[in-house]
Amino acid sequence: MSANDPIDDKITSGYHHSYWNDSTAPLEYNTLDSDTIADVLIVGGGIAGLTTAYCLSKSGRRVILLEDGYLGSGETGRTTAQITYALDDRYYDLERFFGEEKSKLAAQSHKQAIEWINSVVTIEDIDCHFNRVDGYLFTDPSDKEENLDKEFDAARRAELPVDLVKYIPGLPQSKKRRALRFPNQAQFHIMKYLKGLADAIITMGGKIYTNSHADSIDKTGAKANGYTIRANHIVMATNTPVNDIVTMHTKQFAYRTYVIAAKVPKGILPYAMWWDTGNQNSKWVAKPYHYVRLEPLDKNFDLLISGGEDHKTGQADQENSTEEQRYENLIVWTKEHFPYFDDIEYKWSGQVMEPVDSLAFIGKNPGDDNIYIITGDSGNGMTHGTLGGLIIHDIIMGNPNEYSNLYDPSRITLPTGIDYLKEVGNMTYVMAKDWLSSGNVKEVNDLPAGKGVVISKGLNKIAVYKDTDGTIHSCSGVCPHLGGVLQWNDDEKSFDCPLHGSRFTAFGTVINGPAISDLKKSV
Ligand SMILES: Cc1cc2nc3c(=O)[nH]c(=O)nc-3n(C[C@H](O)[C@H](O)[C@H](O)COP(=O)(O)OP(=O)(O)OC[C@H]3O[C@@H](n4cnc5c(N)ncnc54)[C@H](O)[C@@H]3O)c2cc1C
Ligand code: FES
Numbered sequence: 001m002s003a004n005d006p007i008d009d010k011i012t013s014g015y016h017h018s019y020w021n022d023s024t025a026p027l028e029y030n031t032l033d034s035d036t037i038a039d040v041l042i043v044g045g046g047i048a049g050l051t052t053a054y055c056l057s058k059s060g061r062r063v064i065l066l067e068d069g070y071l072g073s074g075e076t077g078r079t080t081a082q083i084t085y086a087l088d089d090r091y092y093d094l095e096r097f098f099g100e101e102k103s104k105l106a107a108q109s110h111k112q113a114i115e116w117i118n119s120v121v122t123i124e125d126i127d128c129h130f131n132r133v134d135g136y137l138f139t140d141p142s143d144k145e146e147n148l149d150k151e152f153d154a155a156r157r158a159e160l161p162v163d164l165v166k167y168i169p170g171l172p173q174s175k176k177r178r179a180l181r182f183p184n185q186a187q188f189h190i191m192k193y194l195k196g197l198a199d200a201i202i203t204m205g206g207k208i209y210t211n212s213h214a215d216s217i218d219k220t221g222a223k224a225n226g227y228t229i230r231a232n233h234i235v236m237a238t239n240t241p242v243n244d245i246v247t248m249h250t251k252q253f254a255y256r257t258y259v260i261a262a263k264v265p266k267g268i269l270p271y272a273m274w275w276d277t278g279n280q281n282s283k284w285v286a287k288p289y290h291y292v293r294l295e296p297l298d299k300n301f302d303l304l305i306s307g308g309e310d311h312k313t314g315q316a317d318q319e320n321s322t323e324e325q326r327y328e329n330l331i332v333w334t335k336e337h338f339p340y341f342d343d344i345e346y347k348w349s350g351q352v353m354e355p356v357d358s359l360a361f362i363g364k365n366p367g368d369d370n371i372y373i374i375t376g377d378s379g380n381g382m383t384h385g386t387l388g389g390l391i392i393h394d395i396i397m398g399n400p401n402e403y404s405n406l407y408d409p410s411r412i413t414l415p416t417g418i419d420y421l422k423e424v425g426n427m428t429y430v431m432a433k434d435w436l437s438s439g440n441v442k443e444v445n446d447l448p449a450g451k452g453v454v455i456s457k458g459l460n461k462i463a464v465y466k467d468t469d470g471t472i473h474s475c476s477g478v479c480p481h482l483g484g485v486l487q488w489n490d491d492e493k494s495f496d497c498p499l500h501g502s503r504f505t506a507f508g509t510v511i512n513g514p515a516i517s518d519l520k521k522s523v
Helices: 047-058 091-098 099-124 148-156 190-203 323-337 381-397 416-437 441-445
Strands: 035-044 061-065 131-140 162-167 177-187 207-209 212-217 221-225 227-239 252-265 272-278 291-296 303-314 344-355 361-364 371-375 450-456 460-466 470-475 487-489 493-497 503-505 510-512
Touching: 035 047, 035 212, 035 221, 047 061, 047 190, 047 227, 047 371, 047 381, 061 227, 091 099, 091 148, 099 148, 099 177, 099 190, 099 381, 131 148, 148 162, 148 177, 190 207, 190 450, 227 381, 252 323, 291 503, 303 323, 303 344, 323 344, 371 381, 441 450, 450 487
Parallel strands: 035 061, 035 227, 061 207, 131 272, 227 371
Antiparallel strands: 131 177, 162 177, 212 221, 221 227, 252 303, 252 344, 272 291, 291 303, 361 371, 450 460, 460 470, 487 493, 493 503, 503 510
């Protein structure tokens, strides 16, 4: 991190810190400082990477995990940590994309992931506030009430133990409405869970290195800090693949999502999870929905955590609502549904990769034999990330896995054609629009301290940031991945790419792939 850079990317990928980051010590381990050999190299220290490392260590494989920040410094540390099989896309859509049998398989895989997390918490005795809770799904006013019945029927066909209820615990009587109750879901404190996994991995002989950025990744291994790691298998648990330039980035799309959290007196709300079905009038393919849960805080208070207001990364302006205004919208919605919600203690945003057909991509990277990816988690990364570890463990160990075909990154899902065309059309549109427009030098003169802007200079685009001392820092405003024009995100103090979600700090350090390099300094 450069002095004065508002983002400490070792800790987290944005200016705001999540409650999870804030309530735990950084998970820092040794830095890689010699050449080394392993059976499996895992790149990425979020839930996907640590679960993979845990499973393979348990089966006696020598694993090395490299994380370029501290553990949980990616999107895992910015989650809301609901562990659920009430997926953020509907089961009736899964049936449309994959058919009834595969929808059932998807449902059962997420159910199994919850049980697996539960058993690991018990076996490893991880104190992470793991708690089984019910979840309630109700219709957004823009959605048709009959869609709740449709989802009920599809979830039942997927053999999930779901009920239709006429009352939602925690919501005021005035909000009395029908909901689907998904019983026995789960929640936890994600950073405490990661610490528990990491402790177990190390006890089993696995090696974890933080502050160790993997580069030159190929089928023989990778380099980090100038040292070579040789491995038989390489698992890219980097949230979005950084080893693949194009293929996977045409199958998933980056969205930003927002979270606020406030104290509520203990006992006023039950421990539960609440979701609406999302704004069907939204222009985005992935319809933004609200997601709420309660986390135990102290003797007197719980923390009510509410999320939503998503938009495609780098494109908040397309709805005339800036990144920061998203929190205001979220406060209004949350107070309307949870009147006890008062002073905001925390706010943060994060990035989710939305796969075009709703399911994550887990397995061999297309075209590779021993390089694996876990990506496309959408808003279900706790279970998708866990499934990632379980499935990749089985592929590497040569064990059959009933879910591996369903999640295969090489799959083609034809019925998603219209949504796919919309997402691709959006990319073409923003690429053209952003190359033709941008701020100008005058805007730099007027730039307040602590803010950034992307300007045109001749044929070039320059990303300019004025730090809190008033010093100007300039980098290329063009994404090194595939040439998207970056957008300043004033909320998280980053330059974000609207094409595939790469993000950079105000000083140009890459914080989210698929870009693998920092922005070039500009004079
Ligand atoms: C606001 C928000 C709320 C969410 N809520 C939920 C929820 O309630 N339930 C749910 O199931 N999901 C939720 N999700 C989704 C879920 O949090 C994510 O999908 C999941 O945490 C992703 O985990 P991961 O391990 O794949 O990625 P990450 O946690 O991003 O881990 C990838 C890691 O790889 C590291 N890395 C990248 N490149 C390199 C390199 N070259 N060398 C070394 N390290 C590298 C990064 O530093 C990072 O730490 C939410 C997401 C957000 C943003
Ligand atoms: S992330 Fe692909 S062009 Fe920027």
